[in-house]
Amino acid sequence: MSRTPASRRPGPAGGSGPTPYRKPVPIFWWLRRRAYLVFVLRELSGVFIAWFVVFLLLMAGAIAEGSDAYEQFRDWSGQWSVVLLNVIALLFVLLHTLTWFGLAPRAMAVRLRGRRVRPGPIVATHYLLWALLTAAVAWLILKG
Amino acid sequence: MARRSPEPLLWLLFSAGGMAAALLVPVLLFLFGIAFPLGWLSAPDHTHLLSVLRHPATKVILFGLCLLCLFHWAHRFRYTLYDGLRLKNLSLVISLFCYGGAVAGSVAAGVVLFRI
Amino acid sequence: MPASHDVVVIGGGGAGLRAAIAIAETDPRLNVAIISKVYPMRSHTVSAEGGAAAVAGADDSLDEHTYDTVSGGDWLCDQDAVEAFVQEAPRELLRLEHWGCPWSRQADGRIAVRAFGGMKKMRTWFAADKTGFHLLHTLFQTALSYRDIVRYDEWFVSTLLVDDGKVRGVVAIELASGRVETITANAVVMSTGGCGRVYPFTTNASIKTGDGMALAYRAGAPLKDMEFVQYHPTGLPFTGILITEAARAEGGRLLNKDGYRYLQDYDLGKPEPVPVARSMELGPRDRLSQAFVHELDKGRTTPTPHGPVVHLDLRHLGAELIDSKLPFVRELCLKYQNLDPVTELIPVRPVVHYMMGGIHTDIHGATGLDGLYAAGEVACVSINGANRLGSNSLPELLVFGARAGRAAAEYAAATAGTGPGAAVVAQARDEQRRLERLVAHHAEGRERIADIRTAMQDTMESGAGIYRDRESLAKAAETLLHLRERYGRAAVGDHSRTFNTDLIALLELGCMLDVSTSIVHSALSRGESRGAHQRTDFPARDDERYLAHSLIHHEPDGTGRVEYLPVTITRWAPGERVYGRQ
């Protein structure tokens, strides 16, 4: 079957009606609906994840350089402005985590014994994994 | 049919980054960015951290985390500029900036981490 | 230069789409167009719920399906047509399966069937309780794969062009622009569906205004058996939304105000805990709706602000069965009745559902006019006789849609090259002028379209309802004549060319007035009670005089001339309709 579809307005001489009205989209369209605003904030979380990478590398570099550099890094990261930035970043990252786990069942069609697994258990598995990894990382860092 | 669109691979990197970030970034950011600076928890000493960082597994994991996070940022930021600021007509510049940034950042991460 | 096609199909519902595909398959060189006043996927086929009957099981036979259909139709069916229908139905439903229709399945992957009213065996294929929806979308999406089928979406056909007894095309209005175009064709397939909207309380969508019946009737094709109007026993009060017969096939029970299964009082069998074929709640629709009227007369219905009701009880079926087999019933009850059938009774009352009558066609869909074919509810072949069995209408539109399509394709191929004559061009020009004058004329009108429409609907319900008699019908005929006069003074306040739904409402009302007049005159003429046509002044069936189809011809004064055509009997001599007993 190698049919290709037609998509044309039939009839002779084409449309003669008046032009339809197209509503313009404002630049800040995402301020008009709560759901759109949440979406844009979610997308902005990417910026803070990038910031975290920068922060992590600065710290790693400082640790590698020696204990003096590490102390300097600690002084810098203890400034209220840096802490505030990290608090905001953490809030965005948490928004990312929650929305990410919430959307995970959308992309995955997990099948167990022929049956599609419902979204609930998939989300729960993500949270469980998150808890385990968080505990492991915390243990590794704090055990010293 | 060999159409080579980079989108699928970029999306895979974005997705992997999203997952890695969701799982690992909150605890790291909370500890090093907030809890230790504010003294809620006593910060680990330099020797301990250095020994953790020197472990090859840590290096590989952190490098992977940085790379994926950066590509995650790049993908999202690109679409935020496209849609949120309606700049799709600048798509080439934006793509270069975002993914170029991610590549550069990843190289920097490699240099920092693997020199420890 | 008018647009021209080999075949034009009017109506993009199940029958029209099936016809268009059949035409494209029969002769790929033919240029086919579908003209529809709505986008095809909006067509009323979408609302069909319960299923589509076709012999499937080893325990079933074509003869049994034929017998159920013929007895269900009170022996007014043409038996040759029914035999062709039951024979081709399974292949049509199977073809739909190959086209992707998500028929409900058994655990092993084969097609599942369910019981249905008036059917002795389980032979109703179903897609949960959205069968019509899936059937229509499957057909529409499959039709998209035929590049040569041109679509005129949201074009309203205002007249058929007829030259020398042959249909040569149509004049149609494009809603979006208001332009009026002549579209010529060598053959026309009419598949615009029914006319439930001539009644006040109907399951039918707002678009079911009998346009195709009226167009054919005015053009000279007679309408057949118009007095047979099916009332479905279970509609939701106020909205008239259909609660499918499948609800009863799965075990739902009808209860009067005392919680009593009243159907046992009307020679429909004894109440059993599980559904029994051709018995009680699985009796035919005409008998069930008539039983409701008797319960009403005995004061055993429950009054509500929207009329008296009885109750449909599904509670004993449980949530799991309802969610898997009847999800739409639950959805509709929750949304429109604010109740959950898992735990509550559903109030229901009879509601106008289907026209057994329609444009007279032969077994190939050919009408009384050369070049005009018809299929689906708009047509009367007749396989439904005096009462259609539930789940026969979907296979009917497939079987006869395909048949009409093939016949139209052959006719168009045979008459190819004969362009429209001068008479057709003149007619088209006249129609264009008429439409322009119509808008100007009705701009001065004072009568509200909705008022005339409501008056017509009330007239039909009181004069030609479940039970009628000479007096009620004669009065209805008189009122309709008066309404025609008022129609001449109807007001069209909208003078825009762009998407003028006021003008369309006017044209639809004109069609409905013609169709309702044909119903009333056909009903007046038939002095017997048969199936859905119950005359209190002639309570018995009269095979001596009326084992015949009524054919009503349009008269210029707006009335109709009724003739009779004998019913085709092949192997099933008329007998008693027996339900609920051996």
Add this chain to the structure above:
Amino acid sequence: MPENDRITLRVARYRPEQEMEPTWQSYEVPLRKEWTVLDGLNHVKDHLDGTLSYRWSCRMGICGSCGMTVNGEPQLTCSAFLTDFAPGPVRVEPLANFPVVRDLVVEIDDFMNKLTEVKPWIIRAEDKPLDEGEFPQTPEEMDAYKQYSMCINCMLCYAACPVYALDPDFVGPAAIALAQRYNLDSRDEGSADRRDVLSSAAGVWACTLVGECTTACPKGVDPAGAIQRYKLTAATRSLKDLLWPWGQR
């Protein structure tokens, strides 16, 4: 609720022959507990102003004609009850993101074309003869696509989608969901034929998973999920092609 309760409908009017952009017109209609917004509009059409244009048909949420924007949200007006908006006024506008033809009527040609592009029909290398009977399909196999087959083409998802608003080339939620409906059908062999359109820049990759299409869908189709799943399929496939370029397909 007293019988004489009333509610105001603020309706967007657009008469292209008379005005350059839409204006508002208010109508007062009875507020009854059974009445939907559509019943309110019908009351206006029948008794107050015959010039108001809108589409409707089945009034039972299955034909997909009567989608409009009610108080800012895309909804089927036959399923939106007036009492839920009391005391009003109720703002009724045409569906967002589509060109407005007249009053509450929008042009959906764009969707109709896109629907055709994604080839929403069974594609097979070889047709199976009818004499061989049906394609067996277990309830589990049917479950794989059933949800996506419930789309009534009402266009609420396009009206809710900001990506479609910004980029009219986007194939869009319903069309992609319907493509997936066939891709995931065990009878179909046409996923390769649909790949070009679906994995183009205007296909799934344009979607940023706002998720509003799924929220707006009155039939629980979850187009956002359909798109995500297709992304995963396409990405996995690309990865395989990259790692085993010599592998089969």
